[in-house]
Amino acid sequence: MDEKCLSDLRTQFPLLQQLTALDEVFWVNPNIETFESGIKKCTISEEDVRDAEKRLERFAPYIVSAFPDTKSTNGIIESPLVNIPSMKKSLESDYQKSLRGELLLKCDSHLPISGSIKARGGIYEVLKHAEKLALQHNLITLEDDYSIFDSDRFRDFFSRYSIVVGSTGNLGLSIGIMSAKLGFNVTVHMSSDAKEWKKDLLRSKNVNVIEYEADYSKAVEEGRKQAAVDPSCYFVDDENSKDLFLGYSVAASRLDKQLKELKITVDENHPLFVYLPCGVGGGPGGVAFGLKLMFRDHVHCFFAEPTHSPSMLLGLMTGLHDQISVQEIGIDNK
């Protein structure tokens, strides 16, 4: 981006100055649309989300068999929704304001198998790929009991294929653990900010881990390159994947069920405010999409990003989306 462009942007969006200064900022999208008008422009539908939900149900018998810690939820990978009144009190006293309604925490950090929200999207995408291969080779039908995926016959079959992903850590954990369990050859390209224990854990599960000095974009780029030269190799693309997005979106119907169990109503008079940690935007984007389908204009989603990497805010506010990077406005992405 040239200097002229940048200075025009700075004039048009004064908030950019605060972003560059690494200040914490709050932004409400002035172009927000109603559900009714927004949904018409979507290339993904409620049917796609339901299809993803059903696929995860088909795989539940396999998940129970391969990961016994999902036994209590019958192979459905889900996290608790809990009330956090002490946190609420603490916030009220810090900000000298009273918070109406209840404050709840959705503990996706406690999702089984890989301990982050990536256990939704990442695992879903690997399962979908495995199902597609198995269907193509007449190893299963949609009506079969999918626990047969947990067998030497299937592991031998999947060992002829490979899966590749670029990651800062958590996506690599999800894709790596799930792919290796099914029998795939899996390679995770890890950026410099990935934690050592995550690399060690993956290596202990027979995942190839390749490390880079550079940041996340480089790790993704290398993964993409590796996959492009090998037709038996499947690349999980964190920056563009519709399947990751759909895997995340299934969270909404699960949350709806949990809210009902807690007898919490969401409607015109009881709006739901959701605060979603955001990296490249696929995770919170998918969850927000699912929530909008479920609660329409009664849910309000806020994405929370690190001040050193406000990429989603920058893309949304300027309308430039992935055509602008935080580095271009002088932020280090560290």
Ligand SMILES: *Cc1c(COP(=O)(O)O)cnc(C)c1O
């Ligand atoms: C990946 C991740 C996110 C955000 O997901 P993106 O798709 O990168 O926006 C949030 N929290 C944690 C712990 C994650 O691993």
